[in-house]
Amino acid sequence: MRHELEEREARFLDPRAQLSRETRGRLKPETECTLRTAYQRDRDRIVHCKAFRRLKHKTQVFLSPTGDHYRTRLTHTLETSQIARTIGRALALNEDLIEAVALGHDLGHTAFGHGGESVLNDLVPGGFFHNEQSLRIVDILEKNGEGLNLTHEVRDGILKHSKGRADPILLDPEARAETLEGQVVRVADITAYLNHDLDDALRAEILSADAIPPDIRMHLGARHSQRIHAMVEDVIHSTLEGDLIEVRMSEAMLARVDQLREFLFEHVYDLPQVxxxxxxxxxxxxxxxxxxxxxxxxxxxxxxxxxxxxxxxxxxxxxxxxxxxxxxxxxxxxxxxxxxxxxx
Structure with missing residues (x-):
């Protein structure tokens, strides 16, 4: 069955997609599964690990939210995975690799969201970075110190998904994920958190819909689903227009992403009560x-x-x-x- 799935990938995926059978391997060699490809196994290992289950009780933006509909790290992870798979399918990339990276990308986040990360960053010599901690979890900490022994491509995508406040798409090729699938997750992560953080702020009545910049409402849409659709569509078309050399956004969309990020920092993330x-x-x-x-x-x-x-x-x-x-x-x-x- 695994050989049949690998043949399907070779037949139907874009030539620039990462094929499961061409993985650079694992930290420790092991016998391949008879049913699942290498990236399917990685996805399953992440879903079944303890760090993944803990995400349901970790803050996304609002600390220990009591409302049933606010995002947590787990729902953020699932939304990122869904958006990434939509982009990956349109580009004929390896959805199993995309899903594995997306599901594992935030395993290293602390309690209390970015507030917790900021404290650990001051305590840990050399700083604390959640993407590096995510890799440490899958490499070392899970399974009582054995780690999950994931493939190189999944580990690379997890390590290089993080964005920071500046340069969200990372124009420097050295900083981008090696695979197009890993690059897809980075863009999907940005798309997910910008839109659901805005949605949660509206739900919490920290913001009103009228406060959203007119340029954002005009070009991305007035509703949550419209904004996600606009950003995903731009990524797909811009990447295809660039001959699928890298996963990218148009210059106009990048400007709006920066505008929306700065708006959220000013009106949500940096509020006195936060x-x-x-x-x-x-x-x-x-x-x-x-x-x-x-x-x-x-x-x-x-x-x-x-x-x-x-x-x-x-x-x-x-x-x-x-x-x-x-x-x-x-x-x-x-x-x-x-x-x-x-x-x-």
Whole structure:
């Protein structure tokens, strides 16, 4: 069955697509599956890993949201995967590789969204980057230290998906994913978070629809679905017009993406009430880091026996980075807040 699936890829995908049978391999050689291609196996390993399940309780933008319809890291990941597969299918690329990269790209995100990442960035020597932590999870931390042993192409796509505030598409070829499929995920990630963060801000009544810049409403659309469609369509046509050498957006769309990003930073991400929540998050994470480093009993209870060959600080960083919002809050309450008296 695997050979048949690989033959279908060779027959129907674009010549520039990454074929499963042409993978550069895994960190540790292993026997191939008789039913699934290499990238299908990677996708399945990610979906079944613990770090993937934790995404449902990690903040996207709004900290520990109680509303049922706000995004979490898990729903963001699924939306990114859907958008990426739509682009990949239109370009005749390898959807299994795209899906694997998309589902794994945010495994390394901390609790409390970018607020949590900012705190760890100050604590970790050399800085903390969630894309590098995602790769560390699939390479080392999952399966009790065995890792998931993913293919080179999936690992490369996970590592190089991150965008930062500037240069979202990464015009520097050295910084882009090696495969077109990995590049698709990067663009899909940007498309997903820009649009659903805007949608969540409207739902939370932080913004009104009239506050959205007129140029965005005119050219991308007044509704959530229209804006996603406009960006996806632009990526597909611009990439095809460029002879599928790289995954790209038109200059006009890039300008609107930058405009929308700056609008969200000014009117959502950098709001005083959001910054105040991040200040509280900083205290929670700094206090947890401090007690895990200084109290051996707490370290053993929460993390376990120190691992040979791994610095204690590294184990603490990994543990905190893997926490969900709920777990971090519960642990903080357990360690630092007074407990009510009970009748003995």
């Amino acid at each position: 910054r105040e929540e991040f200040r509280r998050v900083r205290k929670i994470i700094e206090d947890l880091f401090d007690v895990l480093m200084k109290d051996d009993a707490v370290f053993r209870e929460e993390i376990g026996t120190p691992r040979d060959g791994t610095l204690k600080e590294r184990q603490v960083y990994d543990h905190i980075a893997g926490m969900t919002d709920r777990y971090a809050l519960d642990l903080y309450k357990k360690i630092f807040l007074p407990k009510p008296w009970m009748k003995l």
